Amino acid sequence: MVLLNDHRILFGSALCLFVFLTLYIAVLPALDNQRINKPLPRQSKVLTKEERAGKMVYIENGCVACHTQQVRNVEMDNVFGKRPSIPADFAINRRTDFWRNTANLMGTQRAGPDLTNVGERQPSAEWHLIHLYQPRAAVEASIMPSYEFLFIERDYLQPGDVEVKVPEKFLKNKKKKNRSNA
Structure with a gap:
C-alpha cells in the first residue's frame, strides 16, 4: 500500500x-x-480602571476560589441577582493577561455566596470593611478567611483614615485600637 x-x-x-x-x-x-453571543445593548459595559483594579485584587486574594460572578438559574441563586447570567453578559470581557484567561471569574467550589449585586444587598461600606477584617463579626457562620493584612492598626486615626468598628470580642488585643483602611 x-x-x-x-x-x-x-x-x-x-x-x-x-x-x-x-x-x-x-x-x-x-x-x-x-x-x-454579541454584547446586549445597554447591558454590557467595559470595566473602568478602578473596576479592573478591583478585579485583580479579587483574583490575587483568591476570592474566585469560593465566590463566582455568575448568577445561575437555580433556586439558591434567586436571592442574589435580578436574572441569571447569559453568555452575552460576558461577550466584551477580555483575558486578564497573556498567561491567565480569567475574564469571567466563574468560581470553582461555590462555598461562598454569589457576589453579583453585593453592593445593593449590603450597601454599607462599614459592613464590607468589618467583613473583610473579621468575617465572623459580620456573618457568624462565615468560613471566609480574615483579610486583616489589608488594614493598618493605629492607636490614633490620621487624616483620611476610615475607622473600622470591630466588635470587642473579635479584637486581637483587648486594648481598644483604631483600625483604619488607609
Missing part, C-alpha cells in the same frame, strides 16, 4: 486530517459562538 510506504503521503494525509478536524471542531464553532 503506497500510503503506508511513502512517508510524505502519510505525513501529508495526517496533516490534512489534523487541519480539517481543528477547523471543524474548534475554529468554526468558536467563530460561530462569537457571532451569536
